[in-house]
Amino acid sequence: MEEMEEMANGVTGFREHERAERLAELRPAPRSRKEVVLTKLGTPCSPSWEPEWIEAVEDMEEELGRRCCGAHAPDERPCTLESKVKNGRCRFHGGGLGVGAPKGNSNARIHGLYARRIQQCGAHCPQWKTCPYAGDDVKALPEAKRPHCIYEREEMDALRKLDESAHEMYKPLEDRTTRDLNKPPYPMYAQLLMLRENLHILQVMVTRAAKALSTQGFTTQSVQQSDSYYAAYEKPSALLVAHQMLTREHRLTLSLYSTFLDKWDVPKYARP
Numbered sequence: 001m002e003e004m005e006e007m008a009n010g011v012t013g014f015r016e017h018e019r020a021e022r023l024a025e026l027r028p029a030p031r032s033r034k035e036v037v038l039t040k041l042g043t044p045c046s047p048s049w050e051p052e053w054i055e056a057v058e059d060m061e062e063e064l065g066r067r068c069c070g071a072h073a074p075d076e077r078p079c080t081l082e083s084k085v086k087n088g089r090c091r092f093h094g095g096g097l098g099v100g101a102p103k104g105n106s107n108a109r110i111h112g113l114y115a116r117r118i119q120q121c122g123a124h125c126p127q128w129k130t131c132p133y134a135g136d137d138v139k140a141l142p143e144a145k146r147p148h149c150i151y152e153r154e155e156m157d158a159l160r161k162l163d164e165s166a167h168e169m170y171k172p173l174e175d176r177t178t179r180d181l182n183k184p185p186y187p188m189y190a191q192l193l194m195l196r197e198n199l200h201i202l203q204v205m206v207t208r209a210a211k212a213l214s215t216q217g218f219t220t221q222s223v224q225q226s227d228s229y230y231a232a233y234e235k236p237s238a239l240l241v242a243h244q245m246l247t248r249e250h251r252l253t254l255s256l257y258s259t260f261l262d263k264w265d266v267p268k269y270a271r272p
């Protein structure tokens with residue numbers, strides 16, 4: 001009889017314990033707003049920042065004599081732009097768009113069109129006059145500190161996501177003894193990844209050139225003259241030539257890439 005009672009109590013005790021544990025699991029973890037770390041000058045730190053980075057931001061703020069965004073700038077140091085919103089970040093790093101039209105008014109150049117990397121924000125951009133992210137604060141930054149273009153970054157990320165999800169199952173295996181030329185892991189997998197990355201950046205560059213073309217025009221007036229000869233004619237603009245060269249390179253890279261994919265029967269796009 002006593003044994004039975006003990007057993008019953010034991011079971012009940014276990015159940016209560018289990019129930020309490022499950023409830024604790026279901027309950028969302030308390031998130032206190034007080035836990036946001038501030039720098040010495042009061043800039044809210046991102047939860048992803050390591051203590052060493054917060055120190056670097058504080059050093060930067062001391063150097064500047066004011067608060068700054070503090071996110072990772074292209075020069076691997078804290079971003080020095082000022083924030084206009086509560087979370088402390090500038091408009092390039094999650095602080096939303098600043099207000100007011102940009103005052104900069106510089107001529108668009110083809111500089112940067114052939115840069116095989118994501119463009120940094122700056123007055124060299126053909127969209128500078130109309131871009132909502134442009135501003136005198138960016139213009140005043142040294143080149144190494146100018147944030148990456150939001151639009152190019154987004155396009156690059158979207159392209160990467162598209163191909164990476166398609167190729168997820170084709171990642172090289174650890175066990176090299178299973179290597180078969182016709183089965184995963186494929187030979188030259190590193191080369192395939194390089195081609196793919198090159199394809200992505202070329203796509204971004206084609207978009208960049210096309211955007212520049214939309215503001216600049218397709219032809220340039222040219223004049224040839226001598227004492228006895230005068231001819232004015234229109235020739236393709238430098239931007240149009242750049243666009244043609246980039247689309248050509250994109251096509252060549254794509255055909256090479258497709259050869260790889262066909263040979264190994266790798267799916268070209270993620271299947272929904």
Ligand SMILES: [Zn+2]
Pocket residue numbers: 069070071079080081089090091092093147
């Ligand atoms: Zn920033």
